Amino acid sequence: MSIEGAIEKACSAVGINPPKRRDYGKWLQTDTLSGKNGKGDGRVIINDTHVTAHNWQTGENVTVGIGGDIEKREQKKIAEQVQAAKRKQAADAARATRIATDMMATAKTSCHPYLIIKGFRDEKAMVIGAADVRRIGGDYLVPGDDCQAAVIIPARVGGQVTSAQLIWEDGTKKFLYGGSTAGAMHRVSSGVDTWLCEGYATAITVRTALHGMKVKPTVLCCFSAANVAAIAGRIEGRAFIAAENDKPLVQFGGLGTSEYYARKTSLPYGKPDIGSDFNDLYQKAGIFVVQRALTAIMAGKGAA
Structure with missing residues (x-):
């Protein structure tokens, strides 16, 4: 099966649109077939031997193999890109772990508007200010200028912190870029x-x-x-x-x-x-x- 055929088959199986880009070895963002509510909730990764499609909304994951109709020169080029992407992925994951750890160390235990909205006025959690989030993790983690502080929830796999979820006052949730949440x-x-x-x-x-x-x-x-x-x-x-x-x-x-x-x-x-x-x-x-x-x-x- 060709690369294009594998992409089409994998995406169709999980209900997402094929990505417009054709980079290799890294997750490409796309939309699901559920309309505007699924914007950005599709993921596709193209490797030298297979294509994997993921629907973030449903959790579905499908992998389709690529046949032997790729020229050796092209296959070598793809394999090199895949290895470079894997190195970047490992670096991004390590960075997410460091950011999550730094945020946890900076956070203070206190009440939060989100918890009050959810019916827990006296509940306390780890809370980090928006300025510290921007300083440690980046502006993309703060959804708006009116955001003051977020509840930080560490994501752990086997006891190791691999990412963190931030929940803002209005319930907006953000995960760290590059952090692993699979099995967390x-x-x-x-x-x-x-x-x-x-x-x-x-x-x-x-x-x-x-x-x-x-x-x-x-x-x-x-x-x-x-x-x-x-x-x-x-x-x-x-x-x-x-x-x-x-x-x-x-x-x-x-x-x-x-x-x-x-x-x-x-x-x-x-x-x-x-x-x-x-x-x-x-x-x-x-x-x-x-x-x-x-x-x-x-x-x-x-x-x-």
Whole structure:
């Protein structure tokens, strides 16, 4: 299969547009087929032997092999670009780790407007000012001039900080350029059983609800539905998934992204029947309703 054919096949399989550029060995940004809501949420990487397409919205990842119809001279050129891109990727990842570590060292523990909006007025987290974010990480991480400070959530793989998520006052989320989030998580609390959540607000909602029931769990913020499934395979002991109530997608057989990936695991899971996640349920119906929903998941009755 030609390079163009492999690009078309991989992109079509995950529901994204082929990229306009043809650089090799590095992720190229493109749009999904979901219109303006999917702008910039597609990724494609072209290597000398295969093409991989990724849909950020759904977490789908497809790799298509390239056939032997590439001239040796062209194949050598592509291979050289791929190796250069790999070196840059490693350098970018190391830089993201340094930036995340520096931001964590600079951050102060305090309350934050985002947490208040989410219903946790007294909740404290690592908070870093916009000026420090610009100084340490760059202007691209601050979405607007009116931003004052962000909650910083470190992303760890095997205990090693690989990136960080910044959440600003209005809920805008930013990840560090070049940082790795595949298989990464943030531990919100430690205990006996483990709960896997996608977002930080969901994670602290689950922790608060269970603590109110005198249950002390380990709660992990996994950043995405695909990451929930990846991390689930590494969990030992009893574990549960606090899934989200996503928009049904045709490519997932009418399931939302969160439930699709939850079903890929062998863990009990459930999703709220009000709002898109358990924090929405908490804000609209109260913590006791969340507790009943989580109890149902633990009893194996949470899945719709």
